[in-house]
Amino acid sequence: MIYWVLKKIFLGPVLKVLFRPWTKGLDNLPIDGPAVLASNHLSFSDSIFMPLMVPRPVVFLAKSDYFTGKGIKGRLTAAFFKLTNQLPMDRSGGAASQNSLQTGIDVLKDGGLLGIYPEGTRSPDGRLYRGKVGVAKLVLTANVPVIPVAMIGTDKVQPIGRRIPTIRRLGVIFGEPMDFSRYQGMADDRFVQRSVTDEIMYELMRLSGQEYVDSYASTIKDKIAAEKSAKPPVASDAVRIDPSPVIAPGTVTVIGAKKDEAKSDVEPDAKPDLEATQN
DSSP states (O other): OHHHHIIIIIHHHHHHHHHOOEEEOGGGSOSSSOEEEEEOOOOTTHHHHHHHHOSSOEEEEEEGGGGSOOHHHHHHHHHHHHHTTEEEEOOSOHHHHHHHHHHHHHHHHTTOEEEEOTTSSOOSSSOEEOOOTHHHHHHHHHTOOEEEEEEESHHHHSOTTOSSOOOOOOEEEEOOOBOOGGGTTOTTOHHHHHHHHHHHHHHHHHHHOOOEESSOHHHHHHHHHHHHHSOOOOGGGSOOOOOOOOOOTTOOOOTTOOGGGOOOSSOTTOOOOHHHHHO
């Protein structure tokens, strides 16, 4: 009830007037029945604008951190995600991740639309990263079609780290349904999982026009964080070297000699022995 009130009366109309979102391929969405909406992930705003443009309600699997924050900000964030039809997704692996996937499967079995970000996290630089196989497990287990969704320009509206979005136009492209029923009964096959996931990511790359990177976005984020936290060398740790004395061109320095003994083999003012040269 609250979801529809926010979408149709309060939040939705205001967002549509301010950001003027455009859409393409709305006719690719099923009128009824279950489907997975697999989207690229550029911004926090993706979870707002994509379901806003879908006529039917969309349930999202969002990272569990959004539901466990502390303080006023944490509680408000958790309340917002719950009110906007989003469920916690534990990405730590093992039984916790399996339980989260089962929650998504239950949504699909009830005939709902399930939104998921195969990359697992927002892109750190606007490129499209390798998908995680959780989306394939969902699709193959529930035997439902996949609607690839490309978010366009949301990284400009609200880049990572920006709390207040910039008002500018954005778009949502809904691709043609993808059918993976040929893999029915092979949901636990790792090779099939990777093949299905890569096929979905290829379609997202084609729709969004993003550059594809065959690495996980979380790995790149960890690398960036490690580089930022690395301490620069402290000046006091450097080896102090006394400045070298100015040596005239042509001076021969004896290696290993002390500073006060490092003299030229030839005195600068010495004149050549004319008699020796004549002989």
